[in-house]
Amino acid sequence: MPIATASQTIGPYWHLIEDPSWADLTRLGAEGERITLSGTVTDGDGAPFSDVCVELWQPDPAADDRFPGFGRSRTDAAGVYRFTTLKPGPVAGRGNAIQAPHLALWVLGRGLMRGLATRVYFAGEPRNETDPVLGLVEDPARRATLVAAAAGPGAWRFDIRLQGAGETVFFEV
Amino acid sequence: MADPAPFRPAAPGTQPPYDVPAYLGTRKRHPLQQPVRLDPTLTEANGPRFTPALFPADADLSRVDGHSAQGQRIIVAGTVTDEDGRPVPHTMLELWQANAAGRYHHPADQHDAPLDAHFKGSGRVFTDAAGRYRFLSVLPGAYPWPNHKNAWRPNHIHFSLFGPAFATRLITQMYFPGDPLLAYDPIYNGVPDAAARARLVAAFELDLTEPDYALGYRFDIVLRGRGATPMGI
């Protein structure tokens, strides 16, 4: 059986493939409830991590010619990434479960030998209480790292802490 | 609807850990907590679709506006398959690399080596129905980096692949055979398994080489596959 090719870091020069417009998933004319998602990526010293590649994928709304479902944002010198997208609704989970509205993120950067996968849920969403993936994280403080905070009308804030205090929950699929 | 089949876990040592002490950049960036194991849902089992219509291919890094870049012209080709040996058709590959002198066309690269107005260093190709891809470039130069004393990255090309699912996403680097710098590179050596490391090194192939034109290198890529069919199904 073939074995999957090893991952290597994306390094500091990945902007050569960057199209900054990809950070706006509504750029192709998608209609729906528009939101922004932004946050700071910090390292184990709490220092902002610049030139990170944050990728976003969402299963809802379904991708089509006007909504790619996928976005990519760099972090700036202050470690801040920013997406514009459509607010997702609930989607089917395993078994007959329903998953609360969420986004999938993949975090890449120099010093990361592999991408780090996490999820963004939305504070105040009643379905969060029964979401099967949030339910995998028993510690409420850790679970809270997966929940974006409201930061104004249509604006959500989701910080990513790679290491140490308040470390974001990362998933292995 | 049936639940998505789980992805096959990595064979031991074939993927790098997050903590690679010799690679200083990992020290403050590797999570201390164990990742939470997640059986795939629709979120992980689906992924973005890219088509050349919306994301135009650019399979020639060796020229800008019809002018040839400096350096040794190369052809890189290979097949993208999954862990069951099935070709991954019509998937997008993104590529980026330093120029022949070891300098990136990037404002953050301050290495004192010449830029080349006829080399931008990024490309995008798609696999065909049989999972094959091919592009044209120049041999990237080695470049210094501030990791340890006299640290130089081996010649390499960066690859980004998507595959059929968000869980099959892969970022990797392709190296060149016989490069003496490989032995000293903590990123390459961050992969514990020697055979898995060796698979990151392209093979020179005379059959891919074009007479009077360019050297040919083969680099085959394997994306994650699904686990065996669950018992009883």
Ligand SMILES: [Fe+2]
């Ligand atoms: Fe590089």
